[in-house]
Amino acid sequence: MGKKRLTMRRKESIYGYIFVLPWIIGFLAFTAGPLVFSFVASFTNYNITSQMDFVGAENYQGLFTEDSLFWTSLWNTLYFVIFSVPLTTIGAIFLSALLNQDIPGMRVFRTLYYLPAVLSGVGVYMLWMQLLDPGTGMVNLVLSWFGIDGPNWLFDPDWTKPSIIFMKLWSVGGSMLLYLASMQGVSKSLYEAAEIDGANTWKKFFHITIPMITPVIFFDVVTSLIGGFQIFQEAYVMSNNGEGGPANSLLFYNLYMWKQAFTNFNMGYAMAMSWILFVIVFILTIFNLKLAPRWVHYEGEEK
Amino acid sequence: MNKLKVFIILIAGLALILSGCSGFQTNNSGGDEAAVNEDGKTVVDFWTFWGSEIRRPIIEQIITDFNESQDEIEVKHTYLPFGDIWTKELAAIAAGDPPDVVINDINATALRGQKKQAMNLSKFLEEDDISKRFYPELWDATLYEGDSYGIPFNTDTRVLFYNKDAFKEAGLDPEKPPTTWAELEEYAAKLDKKAGSNYDRVGFYPLWGIGYDVWLLNANGQSYFDDQDNFEVDTAKNEEVLNWLKSWKDKYGEDVVNSYQAQIDSQQGHPFFTGDLAMIAQAPTFYTQIRDYAPDLNFGVIELPEYEEGNGNTSWGGGFVAEIPEGSKNSEAAWEFIKYLTDVEAQEYWAVKNFDNVANIEAAEAAAKSDEFTEDGTMVYEKAVENMEHTLLTPVPVIAPDFTSLINPNIDEFLLGSMTAKEALAKSQADVENLIEKNK
Known part of the structure; x- marks a missing residue:
């Protein structure tokens, strides 16, 4: 029996596994357990400390049929995702296109627009609460210079979610950096060839720049979609007592889930909620992945 | 495909074992010795x-x-x-x-x-x-x-702070603060100092410092739940209280209410410290802010006024x-x-x-x-x-710990004008009853 030499292909795949091993170990040790546990516990009345009895699909049934706050929170979250994902994506592309010009002092602008992405968390929310203050805030002050009577922002249920989307737009700098990097990678020769053919700036942008950065757009849409469904902090910090008001207009899905888990101690119920969210996000992501080959262009890909 | 199945089962098994370690028991029999x-x-x-x-x-x-x-x-x-x-x-x-x-x-x-x-x-x-x-x-x-x-x-607890100098200026006796809601309204009107569409001084606004729920408690002398876990919010009296609260908002107007609220929230130039607000309901610890930021303020403090004479100065803590x-x-x-x-x-x-x-x-x-x-x-x-002695607590009822999240939004809608008091209370009553039923 002669030892069979490993083929190149096999060797490579073994290397591959070795490289992903740390992640797999981490996943199995720290994520997979809680994941499975939460799935099992979502069929119980688990409350962390004293009870864990099997209740069948009662949690799920209760959520869908008896819990009006569940639907409110789901609607609020969908509203946020539907507006914030396209707006921040378009905003970031637009901004990076502007910052991709060759003019003096560009580095200063790039730094300025990236700054909000460095600042983050509660401090920024506090700052925006002051900016958006209806009576004394800067935003309404500026609007008043143009004769616009600004809305009540965080005090008016119709304006609370737009307020948060508006705030999110301010910090598109993070994804802007990704777009900028990929725009810089677009080969100059493509633009030169297009210019010789008489293409104007718009045509170059839509027919060269955009298709060349579609992989990054795809990445950004997928991650911000997932992130959008997980919105929590903004509402927790920016509504009175973290309750998701006024009129439950900021009661996002994760905020409601958190309240169920940690103020009502309905952990099983909250786990059922987290699995519903998981399924929603999972379906959307699969949908995205299936749709991707139709519009995402990878350079060097064989078609 | 079979391999994949085996793999998934293995992972799931492993995960169950892992999650079992950190189980949900509270007694860890191994480590019972005291530290x-x-x-x-x-x-x-x-x-x-x-x-x-x-x-x-x-x-x-x-x-x-x-x-x-x-x-x-x-x-x-x-x-x-x-x-x-x-x-x-x-x-x-x-x-x-x-x-x-x-x-x-x-x-x-x-x-x-x-x-x-x-x-x-x-x-x-x-x-x-x-x-x-x-x-x-x-x-x-x-x-x-x-x-x-x-x-x-x-x-x-919650008490009423009032500015004695403002009282004198408005021709009120600073040693006789308001004791009923009617007096509160009367005094506030005298203390108001209007300047165009704005106010140089606001007499009183009930929802700065405390919430609508404290006023309901003050009027009723008891919380929404009785000893038997019966819940009652949809009453004629509560409707009247809510409309009374709304009347203050209508009186001063949205803009005044919002801009004062912002000053109170920002904790810089609190209108009570600057004399722009004559009375405010607050916890007694509010005094430490007066002490630190407005040491010269001439103020008094009194229990929350009562709904009507003899009703009791019920407060919340x-x-x-x-x-x-x-x-x-x-x-x-x-x-x-x-x-x-x-x-x-x-x-x-x-x-x-x-x-x-x-x-x-x-x-x-x-x-x-x-x-x-x-x-x-x-x-x-x-x-x-x-x-x-007047202070009531509102412990969360075990049967419906989060019931306020079913009342607050309706009251918000009412104060914003998109529901009547009756509608808001009726909806709250029905929603909370549903929750109690569901939790039973």
Whole structure:
């Protein structure tokens, strides 16, 4: 029996596994357990400390049929995702296109627009609460210079979610950096060839720049979609007592889930909620992945 | 494909084993011995959220005093931020290795007792009944099915602060503040100083400082739930109260209300300090802000006005308890420390140094006589102690802990004008009844 030499292909795949091993170990040790546990516990009345009895699909049934706050929170979250994902994506592309010009002092602008992405968390929310203050805030002050009577922002249920989307737009700098990097990678020769053919700036942008950065757009849409469904902090910090008001207009899905888990101690119920969210996000992501080959262009890909 | 299935089953099995380790038992039979330090003293891990430069030295002084008062127990203070402390406590209980004493919200004590997060303290209380130390309203809030699950530490109440100089200027007697809602309205109208569409001085606005729920409590003299867990919010009286609250909003207008609210929230140039607001309902600790930011303000303090004469000056309060988490291995020592923490000496020290209402009646009354307070301080503190007899707590009902999230949005809608008071109350009544039914 002669030892069979490993083929190149096999060797490579073994290397591959070795490289992903740390992640797999981490996943199995720290994520997979809680994941499975939460799935099992979502069929119980688990409350962390004293009870864990099997209740069948009662949690799920209760959520869908008896819990009006569940639907409110789901609607609020969908509203946020539907507006914030396209707006921040378009905003970031637009901004990076502007910052991709060759003019003096560009580095200063790039730094300025990236700054909000460095600042983050509660401090920024506090700052925006002051900016958006209806009576004394800067935003309404500026609007008043143009004769616009600004809305009540965080005090008016119709304006609370737009307020948060508006705030999110301010910090598109993070994804802007990704777009900028990929725009810089677009080969100059493509633009030169297009210019010789008489293409104007718009045509170059839509027919060269955009298709060349579609992989990054795809990445950004997928991650911000997932992130959008997980919105929590903004509402927790920016509504009175973290309750998701006024009129439950900021009661996002994760905020409601958190309240169920940690103020009502309905952990099983909250786990059922987290699995519903998981399924929603999972379906959307699969949908995205299936749709991707139709519009995402990878350079060097064989078609 | 088969390989994949085997793989998935293996992962799932492994995961179950892993999750089993951190299970949901609270008793960790392996580690029942108490924690002991090198001096042979039992170590009590005490968690608080008092980390500010004012509060931390005070609680640590109390701990030092306790540690020096005996030689068997060593209390160790662990500070955790307010936003984290109780979720961390819960995780520690679930992991079977909780701290020994935790400061927690008094209003959810019964709920934590029901869920077996907090330890039933009746076995200690049978030996040494300290329940008479505290205001009965506070003590009752710690009970679940007759047993106590936390010992009251501090509390608060709501009183009315008013600007005496503004009273004089408006031709009112500064020693005769308003005692009924009708007087409140009358006085506020006299105190208002209008300048165009804006106000140079606002007399009073009921929803700055306290919420609509305190006014409902004030009018009804009781909370939404009776002893039998019957819930009632949809009443003619409540409708009247809500409309009364709305009438203030209509009177001053959205813009005035919002811009004042912003100044109050920002804590810079509070309108009460600058004299732009003549009266405000607040907790007595509001005095410490007056002391620090507007030391020259000539103000008075009085209980909340009553709905109508003879109705009672019912006010609202909250507070914190010291509890022993279920699964603590040093519960005997923890109990000794809690007794010290809620006894007269420590409570008086806390009350005087922090200007805070304490749960121990004797300590509260002694603090009111403390010579460490200024004249104003004594006036406010005495009123705060006096006001405890009118003060009700609203512990969360075990049957529907989150019921307010079904009322608040409707009241918001009402105050914004998209629902009538009747509709808002009827919807709240129906929604909460549904919740109770669902939780049964």
